[in-house]
Amino acid sequence: MITTEQREKVRGWFAGRLPDELFEELVEITVDREEITVIGRIPGPRLASDASDAEREAAVQGRIQEFRERTRESRVAVAREAEHRFRRKVSWGVECEAERALFTHVAVPTMTRLRQPERQVLDTLIAGGVARSRSDALAWCVRLVQRHTDDWLSELSTSLEHVQRVRAQGPDLAGDGSPAEGDTMG
Known part of the structure; x- marks a missing residue:
């Protein structure tokens, strides 16, 4: 079982280590024996106010994919440091508008x-x-x-x-x- 203090140390480290421009907000960090999952909020796409639900959904998916590709190198660098420091794999995810997407994560x-x-x-x-x-x-x-x-x-x-x-x-x-x-x- 991971203690509250251990979770707080992990969250504090990520809050201090993540580049300021990576996320609008650090939403959630989940820690267990094998993995640390970092979820951050990213800005939604700019759409016309009369955009359809299908257009909005596709735009959000596109924004998530763009973020994943653009930030891969910096996320990998942070993950390597964290994996060495905390002896756990690091997984990433984002919230964009009402959508939450997890990138590659550990299946134990x-x-x-x-x-x-x-x-x-x-x-x-x-x-x-x-x-x-x-x-x-x-x-x-x-x-x-x-x-x-x-x-x-x-x-x-x-x-x-x-x-x-x-x-x-x-x-x-x-x-x-x-x-x-x-x-x-x-």
């Missing part, structure tokens, strides 16, 4: 053991054309849980951070796990 394999009823759920998703494989079906299930329990997961994450802070304030332990010299268990 995870192993799990499932009993037959759980495997049957995955196989049903495959048979129904929702997923191509058990791995794809499991990822689909995780996204569904995330979408429908976002508030609960956020509260759980906050609670875990609180537990980490309390543990850090606990008594010092000697290297062997026993109470530090002078501590008594009486």
